[in-house]
Amino acid sequence: MLEVIDVRKRFGTTEILKGVDLRVERGSVVCLLGRSGSGKSTLLRCVNHLETIDGGQILIDGRYIGYERRGDRLFEIREREIARRRSEIGMVFQRFNLFANLTAWENVALAPARVRRLAAGQARSRAMDLLDRVGLADKAHLYPNQLSGGQQQRVAIARALAMDPKLMLFDEPTSALDPELVAEVLAVMLDLAHDGMTMIVVTHELGFARKAADRVVMMDDGVIVEDAPPSVVFHHPAHASTRAFLAHWADHSAGTEKK
Amino acid sequence: MADTVTTDAPKRGERSSDLRIVPLRHWGRIPLGLAVLAALALFLYALAVNPNIKWGVVAEHLTAPAILRGVGVTILLTVASMLIGIVLGVVTAVLRGSDNPVLAYLARGYIWAFRGTPVLVQLIFWYNLGLLFPTIGLPVPLVAEVWVVETNTVITGFTAALLGLGLNAGAYMAEIVRAGLVAVDPGQSEAALAVGMTKGQTLRAIVLPQALRVIVPPTGNEVITMLKTSALVSVISGSDLLTTAQTIYSRNFHVIELLIVVSIWYIALTSILTAGQWALERRLAPGRTVRSTSRREARRA
Ligand SMILES: Nc1ncnc2c1ncn2[C@@H]1O[C@H](COP(=O)(O)OP(=O)(O)OP(=O)(O)O)[C@@H](O)[C@H]1O
Numbered sequence A: 001m002l003e004v005i006d007v008r009k010r011f012g013t014t015e016i017l018k019g020v021d022l023r024v025e026r027g028s029v030v031c032l033l034g035r036s037g038s039g040k041s042t043l044l045r046c047v048n049h050l051e052t053i054d055g056g057q058i059l060i061d062g063r064y065i066g067y068e069r070r071g072d073r074l075f076e077i078r079e080r081e082i083a084r085r086r087s088e089i090g091m092v093f094q095r096f097n098l099f100a101n102l103t104a105w106e107n108v109a110l111a112p113a114r115v116r117r118l119a120a121g122q123a124r125s126r127a128m129d130l131l132d133r134v135g136l137a138d139k140a141h142l143y144p145n146q147l148s149g150g151q152q153q154r155v156a157i158a159r160a161l162a163m164d165p166k167l168m169l170f171d172e173p174t175s176a177l178d179p180e181l182v183a184e185v186l187a188v189m190l191d192l193a194h195d196g197m198t199m200i201v202v203t204h205e206l207g208f209a210r211k212a213a214d215r216v217v218m219m220d221d222g223v224i225v226e227d228a229p230p231s232v233v234f235h236h237p238a239h240a241s242t243r244a245f246l247a248h249w250a251d252h253s254a255g256t257e258k259k
Numbered sequence B: 001m002a003d004t005v006t007t008d009a010p011k012r013g014e015r016s017s018d019l020r021i022v023p024l025r026h027w028g029r030i031p032l033g034l035a036v037l038a039a040l041a042l043f044l045y046a047l048a049v050n051p052n053i054k055w056g057v058v059a060e061h062l063t064a065p066a067i068l069r070g071v072g073v074t075i076l077l078t079v080a081s082m083l084i085g086i087v088l089g090v091v092t093a094v095l096r097g098s099d100n101p102v103l104a105y106l107a108r109g110y111i112w113a114f115r116g117t118p119v120l121v122q123l124i125f126w127y128n129l130g131l132l133f134p135t136i137g138l139p140v141p142l143v144a145e146v147w148v149v150e151t152n153t154v155i156t157g158f159t160a161a162l163l164g165l166g167l168n169a170g171a172y173m174a175e176i177v178r179a180g181l182v183a184v185d186p187g188q189s190e191a192a193l194a195v196g197m198t199k200g201q202t203l204r205a206i207v208l209p210q211a212l213r214v215i216v217p218p219t220g221n222e223v224i225t226m227l228k229t230s231a232l233v234s235v236i237s238g239s240d241l242l243t244t245a246q247t248i249y250s251r252n253f254h255v256i257e258l259l260i261v262v263s264i265w266y267i268a269l270t271s272i273l274t275a276g277q278w279a280l281e282r283r284l285a286p287g288r289t290v291r292s293t294s295r296r297e298a299r300r301a
């Protein structure tokens, strides 16, 4: 489903991704761990072409998101086509990024109406269904600043789901939330995982990784140093940095694990 | 007396109803306020009884047809040149942030040139465009000029005023719009791109509507400034309010009276614009209606 092959990315002269390889099968959940600055966000942003790459290839169902191959060159494609392909990948941000000028249901209905050209009534009823699915049907008419952080993040998940994505990217979806709001967002994500959504989740919630992940991938300094099922990574980490990372976040996750 | 002694300590069993909270009293405010009001009243009285001001002349000219036509021209000039300015401003601000370096520098150059020279100079320049280009036309290479006119038939006082005021307003509006665009969290456009919207759709549906909250207040200011800047067109024989008044007082010599007429109109128009701006700003605050208890609500409770 997703193939990341030897991807390299530089900002200026510093190389942030130094040859990343990652495969994600359809319907599987991959949790991406790693220290701050190791390049996790950058990798997710490259996957949906919010960042261009300097080397390697990223394919979804055998097709590049932002490029077209002619011979042994990748040519960046036109903006409209990138947007169309990008709409098949959902993204959830650490700071929610709900459209501040729109209500909850308008946030969810906007892209289906503008990008997929769904009729207004249809886009609206679908938005209502999705808000119901994340447990927020009664908040549909509120603006983002009238919602709690946990509610905003659930609306953001509904917004991403509205485009029927093949793949969902989560970039630390719970790290901007108060501890008591983390559980409600994780519950929605667990539901999604059980429904068979293909997901890449950057998170420090080890409890979630243990429960939902098919594989845990550890990034360190722009490369992937660990890629195995959670039981293996948590009990027999291969890399020293993984052990340090797990020790640091184990305490933090203890609270949210007992749901 | 026990209760004049200051002891900052609660008595046992005391409730809020047993205690009155007294705000600091500003005794000096009352005499100062009275003194200022008295001075103002004296000044207004001196104006009212001044034998050099013929109030009858003021009243007579306030709604004279010529003055009303001048008011109409001033309003038309203000509205039209601000519309030109706003459209130019949005386009220029977007181009300034564009990835195309030629367009970005072009936008910067425009802002630089038009903010860097006095409007008065620009107005006179456009009015005298005929000196630079005696004719204006659309040349079709190898064939002929298909559409040619004398510059001076196109550039009247009014079109020169529109060009001068509109282009100048555009340069200022560009900076106002840019400040608005910059104020919108980049996460907003990132999220819009991530759901598959193009840059253009993102700008129209997400960024501009949010930027508007920042853009409207200074734009209101620009409109009010423009209302009065438009009086400069009197140097290029515009037929606005001030020019009309000048024409009248050059004949009847009631200079002060006509300037009072002009001022009354400008103040009235500015007041209307201010009210409009206030109403617009309130409408542009979606979902911001939940406020902490205002003073009035607190008093009602
Ligand atoms: N647009 C950019 N320009 C320059 N440097 C950048 C840019 N974006 C990211 N970086 C740098 O790339 C490195 C990796 O950033 P990235 O956001 O991918 O890390 P991360 O693993 O997501 O960290 P965190 O856990 O803090 O979110 C950081 O050192 C960051 O400073």
Ligand SMILES: [Mg+2]
Pocket: A040, A041, A042, A171, A172
């Ligand atoms: Mg990050």
